[in-house]
Amino acid sequence: MNKPANEPENEGDEQGDDIEREIRLQEARIRLTEAQALAQELKNLRDERGVVDTAFCSFALSRLENDIASILDSIPLSMQRRFVDIGKAQLEFLKKLIAKATNNATTTSGKIPEMLDEYIDSAS
Incomplete structure (x- = not known):
């Protein structure tokens, strides 16, 4: 298929890169949230004298x-x-x-x- 003349050749690549960056960003946010949750659990255990x-x-x-x-x-x-x-x-x-x-x-x-x-x- 031919691309329309006004569409840049690598627009699909840019969208793919944007999606990939967004996925990596979301994964990083998830890891950070999990680490924060673990840190809070440990703090709570310490406050309760569990650790x-x-x-x-x-x-x-x-x-x-x-x-x-x-x-x-x-x-x-x-x-x-x-x-x-x-x-x-x-x-x-x-x-x-x-x-x-x-x-x-x-x-x-x-x-x-x-x-x-x-x-x-x-x-x-």
Whole structure:
């Protein structure tokens, strides 16, 4: 078929391009709307205390670490006072074990991102 003389040759192509652009724009809008809905759901769950940020987990664990370290640090002196006959070697051994436990406890919150990755990898 011959095109009318006043119709540009690529008008059909332009309309096709416009339709394709409109489709891509609509798809982008749908993705954005879905992402916004998901973000709102997560915010609602957080507000309802159904989920927490990993930053909160790090914060809570760092506070717990301090509490644990304080208790662990007091054990050797408490043992020495309670059991006056405890040997120096036993007390030193106890102090070393407690120091290891304290060091492990005080580094836990810094490992949260790594632990999260490990958990997600093992859950999938």
